[in-house]
Amino acid sequence: MTAVQTLLAGLFDYAGLYPPASLSLQAAANNYLEYRRGQHSSALGRFILNMDRLDEFRSVAGDSMKDFKLSVIASEDADWASLSAQLRSGLPIDAVEVKCGDAHRIERISNEIPRGLETYFEVPMGACARPALMAIRAAGARAKLRMGGVVPAAIPSVIDVVETLKTLAELRIPFKATAGLHHPFRSTQPLTYQPQCPTAVTHGFMNLYGASTLSHFGASIDETVLMLAEEVSSTWSVGEDSMSWRDRSWTTEQIAMVRQTFFISIGSCSFEEPIRDLQSLGWL
Numbered sequence: 001m002t003a004v005q006t007l008l009a010g011l012f013d014y015a016g017l018y019p020p021a022s023l024s025l026q027a028a029a030n031n032y033l034e035y036r037r038g039q040h041s042s043a044l045g046r047f048i049l050n051m052d053r054l055d056e057f058r059s060v061a062g063d064s065m066k067d068f069k070l071s072v073i074a075s076e077d078a079d080w081a082s083l084s085a086q087l088r089s090g091l092p093i094d095a096v097e098v099k100c101g102d103a104h105r106i107e108r109i110s111n112e113i114p115r116g117l118e119t120y121f122e123v124p125m126g127a128c129a130r131p132a133l134m135a136i137r138a139a140g141a142r143a144k145l146r147m148g149g150v151v152p153a154a155i156p157s158v159i160d161v162v163e164t165l166k167t168l169a170e171l172r173i174p175f176k177a178t179a180g181l182h183h184p185f186r187s188t189q190p191l192t193y194q195p196q197c198p199t200a201v202t203h204g205f206m207n208l209y210g211a212s213t214l215s216h217f218g219a220s221i222d223e224t225v226l227m228l229a230e231e232v233s234s235t236w237s238v239g240e241d242s243m244s245w246r247d248r249s250w251t252t253e254q255i256a257m258v259r260q261t262f263f264i265s266i267g268s269c270s271f272e273e274p275i276r277d278l279q280s281l282g283w284l
Helices: 003-008 025-037 051-067 080-088 103-112 127-139 158-171 205-216 221-229 252-261 272-280
Strands: 012-014 044-050 070-074 093-099 118-122 142-146 175-178 187-190 199-202 236-238 242-245 248-251 263-268
Touching: 003 242, 003 252, 012 025, 025 044, 025 051, 044 051, 044 093, 044 263, 051 070, 051 080, 080 093, 103 118, 103 127, 118 127, 118 175, 127 142, 127 158, 142 158, 158 205, 158 221, 205 221, 205 248, 205 252, 205 263, 248 252, 252 263
Parallel strands: 012 044, 012 263, 044 070, 070 093, 093 118, 118 142, 142 175, 175 263
Antiparallel strands: 187 199, 236 242, 242 248
């Protein structure tokens, strides 16, 4: 695969059920199946839905259920025996995601989640995340970082994200990101699809990928901050077997290693927006 294809492989978990898209389950499921058949299907990851909608999903998906890979969002006090039963019944569940920043609860929940599922714990950003991340590492689980939302206050600062990435890299914890990453580069964007909605400077998924790669390979805090805050797309260049930002360059093999072992995926309520932006850049 080319460098860009390697970077994008399974990158976007589809979260069309969630704000700001907030689609019906039928509409989101139809979109996922359409993307699976589309030109850029290799960039599509899992379908994300809440655990309490699994029975509804079964009726909506019907005979197409085998074409889905599910990541299930569950609460801390979820009925894990029920999830085990859903797995035994054949639901194609690959992963589970739980919002929990308490180290002791992470340990308890990790012991209750059905074996064989990739488990992500959503944790707070910054220095305060370390105890939770230590518990995640001990459990052999993964981290989830919330990069935005439908109000400006939901967007974490550059330094908080960078400090969290450095800790993740130090502890060698794989992670996924979610929310607010519809566009490749840091830029001012509307936060919903409604007229006259709030706008804010949002993080870009290429910025996050680059900052993750720098952190993975041991770059300084200052350089990683510069990467995450970068708003100029022309500082990037893409070749057949490498990608570059300023004076940094990564081979296809290095990109694959980071994607497979560190920066796993992005949850996005839009699959089409990031693809369109990459097309407009001439990268696809």
